[in-house]
Structures are given as C-alpha cells and as structure tokens.
Amino acid sequence: MTNPNIRRVRLAQLIAEKYATQAAFIAATEESQSEVSGLLKEKSFGEKKARKIEKKCGLPDGWLDSAEMELPSESRIGSDLDDAVDLLNCFSKLSPKNKLIVLNMARGMVPGSVQISNNQGITADNKSK
Structure with a gap:
C-alpha cells in the first residue's frame, strides 16, 4: 500500500470522524471542494499537501501516513481501515x-x-x- 492511498483513506477517516461532512472539513481548512474531492479520488497526494492538511487540522506530522495513529479524542476505525484501502484500490480500477x-x-x-x-x-x- 502506497502513501498516497493511505493518505486518501486517512483523509476520508478524518473527514468522517472529526468533521462529519466534506463541507464542514472544507469550511474548517479553507481547502477547495475540487481539491478535496481530487485528493479523495486520484489526484496526486504528496507529502507537502499531507503535512499542510495535518497542520490545519491540529494533527501530528505523519498522521495521514500511518494507520496506527488515532484521531485525537476520537475512536479508531481499526480493521475497517484495511477494508477501506482495499475498496479504494479496487474502485480506482x-x-x-x-x-x-x-x-x-x-x-x-x-x-x-x-x-x-x-x-x-x-x-x-x-x-x-
């Protein structure tokens, strides 16, 4: 599993658990709708962008790259994360x-x-x- 795919799954987790909707995430981070949609699908999701989002969301550096780190004050999805990555990989094809x-x-x-x-x-x- 590559970092961009992990980042996509983690971004989806972050939006769902901390913000509930993409609209709330976009309002909080001031990212554009098209940028967020692209990051969740197939747009390049590099290290610089990942660190920027983590900073805006008050997350530690590397949070978007690791399946082991929990959201602050939130429950962890656990094994569902692996299923989500598998689903994302299949869907992209x-x-x-x-x-x-x-x-x-x-x-x-x-x-x-x-x-x-x-x-x-x-x-x-x-x-x-």
Missing part, C-alpha cells in the same frame, strides 16, 4: 460506468442517500431509465 454503478449500490444501502445517474441514465441496477 473501475470504468466510469462501473464506478457509478458501485456508488449507487453503496448509496442504496445507506438510509437517506441519494442515487445519481449519468447522462446515459445508468443507475445502480444497471438498467437504462
């Missing part, structure tokens, strides 16, 4: 169509989530509208 299908399937399992469709009308059940 999917075609855009299959990514949409997987996202909608996952959203369908979470109460209150909204499913999305692309311009061809593909939804979670892989049928055209």
